[in-house]
Amino acid sequence: MSFDGIVTRSVTYDLQQKLLSGRIVKIHQPYKTELVITIRTRGKNYTLFLSANPSFSRFHLTNEKYANPQEPPMFCMLLRKHLEGSILENIEQKGLERIVTFSFKGKNELGDVSYKTLIIELMGRHSNILFINQDDNKIIDSIKHIPPSLSSYRTVLPGQLYKDPPYLDKLNPLEVSEDELLKKLNFNEGKMEKQILNTFSGLSPQIIEEILKKEKFANRDTLPNAFLETLAPVKEHRYEPQMISNGSETFSVIDLSHKKGDRTIFNSVHEMLDRFFYGKAERDRVKQQAQDLEKFLRNEYNKNKKKIKKLEKTLTDADKAQKQQRFGELLTAHMHEVKEGDEYVTVTDYYDPEQNTVQIPLDPRKSPSDNAQLYFKRYHKLKNSVKVVTEQIEKTKEELMYLDQVIQQVENASPKDIEDIREELAEEGYIKRRIQKKQKKKQDKPVLDQYISSEGIDILVGKNNKQNEYLTNRFARQNDTWLHTKDIPGSHVVIRSEEFNEVTLVEAAKLAAYFSKSRHSSQVPVDYTLIRHVKKPSGSKPGYVTYDQQNTLFVTPSEDLVLTLRKK
Template sequence: MKEEMSSVDIRYVVRELQWLVGSRVDKVYHDGDEIRIKLRTKEGRADLILQAGKRFHLTSYIKEAPKQPSSFTMLLRKHLSGGFIDAIEQHGFDRIVKIRVGDYTLIGELFRRGNVILVDSENRIVAALRYEEYKDRAIKPKAEYRYPPARENPLEVSFERFLELMREEELELVRALARKLNMGGMYAEEISIRAGFAKTTPVKELSDEDLRKVYEAMVKTFNDELRPNIVFKEGNMHDVVPIELKIYEGLEKKYFNTFSEALDEYFGRITIEKAKIERTRKLENKKRQLLMTLRKQEEMLKGFEGAMRENQEIGDLIYANYALIERLLDEFRKATEKLGWEEFRKRIEEGKKAGNRVAMMVKGINPKEKAVTIELDGKKVKLYLNRSIGENAELYYEKAKKFRHKHEGALKAYEDTKRKLNEVEKLIEEEMKKELNVKRIERRKKKWFEKFRWFISSEGFLVLAGKDASTNEILIKRHMGENDLYCHADVYGAPHVVIKDGQKAGERTIFEACQFAVSMSKAWSRGVYSEDAYWAYPNQVTKQTPSGEYLGKGAFMVYGKRNWLHGLPLKLAVGVINYEGEDFVVCAPVEAIKAHTKRYIVIRPGSLKKSELVKRIKRILEKWGYRVKEEDLMAVLPPGNGDVVEVVG
């Protein structure tokens, strides 16, 4: 998984961010390795993030600023706040960006550990994220800032110089490109593919004409059309790239309008995941320890329970075979007293060979304990010859009693561990619910129809429904036109539904709108699986009531013929669809969602709490690469509990 930007990435994002030139620096924030510059642009607020050794792009993920600004923050604010960005540049083809604001330049080194350095108009270091000394340069106050030793720039190299570099050493093509031209292995492999050669091809086997093809593929790659996307492998983010790459053909991708947005989505999600992991790390470790203890205690309980039951059964077995045991005890006593224990053992062995039934029952002899072990009903029973039959049985009952006490003690310890585990799990859940110190700024202006429940039918018609009394009132009064259709469920508290331009719609759209009406009604929360609904024309819907009656907010009368659809299933799907150039998470009838996306989650009324259902759907959408807020999902789902019955995609 990619963790930092490449030289190619920096080239594309710097070129893309030229529109920020002329923007005013409002404020500067510093947290760890990250510098965030809050800008006032011609399009409003923008936040530029520069993370040492990692990344540089606009961000909508805003960390809570430290309560006490660092000395580095104060210096940056002193020299940059109120100034205007005069230039945003990449140094050569290196992983270095420069932001010039008046007489000062902020330099971001995005290689290895990285650094952020502020220099003045004379290129003297004013301040830095960290002060360091190398053999060829020093990062310290008042010292002249020096760039790391220059590397070859593939965008400026001539074909003659390219040939010279390629033939300096006997290397494979991909190694020669990566090592000699400062581009990294991934782009070296991409260029090899575009040029039509295997990446392992030795350069010495390529003619000058072959290398010209490689050179031209390199130039074209680094000037390719912008097509920002995040690449997924097995449902997880793998890479973020500015252009379409052949090495990622066939893999799942999510495309963005700008490379900065793609970088923000990619690194923003990584930042949040790391923050979540860090927040609960200690609690998760404690949870693992408690789970291990719980497993050991479960094994111990099983052992005690088995031993308790075994001894109880043997005690009962002795009494159940009272006459036999009494006779055996008597015979064994007489034999050992008369013959001695060694001779007794020999006689038992001889008896076994002869097939003597009593001898065959003996499974062990212990002279020291004056005990003989016999097998009775498949169980081994040790009989002490110096004890009565009652005393022998009591020994087993006592053992059972001891194991019962041990079991009781172990059970208390087990319950105590379970209680501690539950407490830790609740703490983890509470921590996860708490707002992270990373928040995402949503700048998108909402569309007019988003104030309602809505979807696009399988035939392409916009269908709207009220969310409450106010939006029901607004929908009918302001947004239902004479060419629309009106739908309503035969359920108290059902929303009003309007099909825009619905009189041109077919049966499929009307069915979906009526199904939406029943599914978004209180029938869902009652766990009903089907209900009736009807459709009518807009001129049949009015606020006029019979004399003496009054309609409250959001209520309307429907006069004339109602066109009924009976037994409509309460069944919906959740998916992300593109409408009017934007992606929206939508909950709608299955066929409507299916017509606009290949991936969706089918839900029905069920036992899962709505909050848990939201979390489950959110996890599935995140695996598909979509970041959706829980409150946004909560807003589009029907009222009440539900279950996921199918996941498609």
């Protein structure tokens, strides 16, 4: 994946066609490094998404819905104060760099015209969004602050002059001629990929690979033509947004003929980016937000696995109970042959068909009678422990199933789901309840994920145990159809209708498979039955149910189907 200068150019060009002269209607900051700006133009609202996420920095129009924090961050409040109601006058990319400037015309508190600039710099972990006063080029604020202690090249703090990021001295590949290209590259030096990367701006390794593979040999005669031919669509704004899947996914706005795999062509670069980044940044946020939780759950899971091994060993030892009983009875029968202080005695084993002798260890400090009683005590203790250990093994297996389920839910959770999972674990006594500054109003009804099948039937999905319990035990009707992956941790899924065709059933099964531990598998078994046949055993863990009269489907999960069916 590469949000390079070419993708930046494609997005910038399309935004210029759609957003210029638009009015800023709303500004939100759903997460620390991301902005959502609603712009109204030509009677339509557009949602512009800007992200300085260190792993997924990008900007594009989006159809995704982002939850807003109860209290907007200071940077968001500042932008609202200065930009809401302003007109977007210009959008400009710096050469072919991943730096884009949004220029706004508005009015200040005195009613005078003011000009402000929002700059997004897409530079990996150094990505940033800066708010600039055009009159004096000073930084009003930025989404990330960079004090002198972090950078000797430039300071990014309110009141400082804005300075371009370093290393912007590369050539724009769209402006070079064939002769200039030949002068800049040393064909005797080799390492042509590195030379092109260090000489020209905005080119990702995959674009350079496309250039070099247009001809079998990159030499003075073939390279210039391949270079100019590859970049011609970019220069002329002829884009072909596409995603290529071949085990991993990549995206591009021009055709990458050297890349093998399944291609999906999109109507716009925004649609492509929305699809590619769907869930990726969210899962990254969840990973950071729930890192401690996931570590704790995995530790608990491993502890219980070790506990089962110890219990099974104890159960194996308990199988020796019959031997203890036999030694006690043999000692009693041969009591006259045992002398005090003996460490062992050899007697005829009446239980052996061949009447062989057996050596019985003794405690020399005890009398022959006490030694016999000691063996009987061990026998009764081991015999009684079998029942206890068996019960403990069953309870530990249930614990493992529960922890495995919660681990799967954390992996598939959205940021808003994590707090529900934390609350559940606190209620179950696994972790301490977090002290909240403000007691939030408890929500009686969890919010369920909603999907609509191809024939218009509602399908509901629970993403954590609170949602699963509400969906299955309270929300669903007796004749609704319930689905769950067979013997695999996953979500509860309900088809909210008594009448539907096989297409809806298969789509619901694919949703159940996707929101399970087998998301990346094929031919996943999914059980389905009516809600009336699903029961929650008394005292069982959250989300645990038993069911009968089920049938099983085998399906392969599809993220594209999830996106298609998701209720907007």
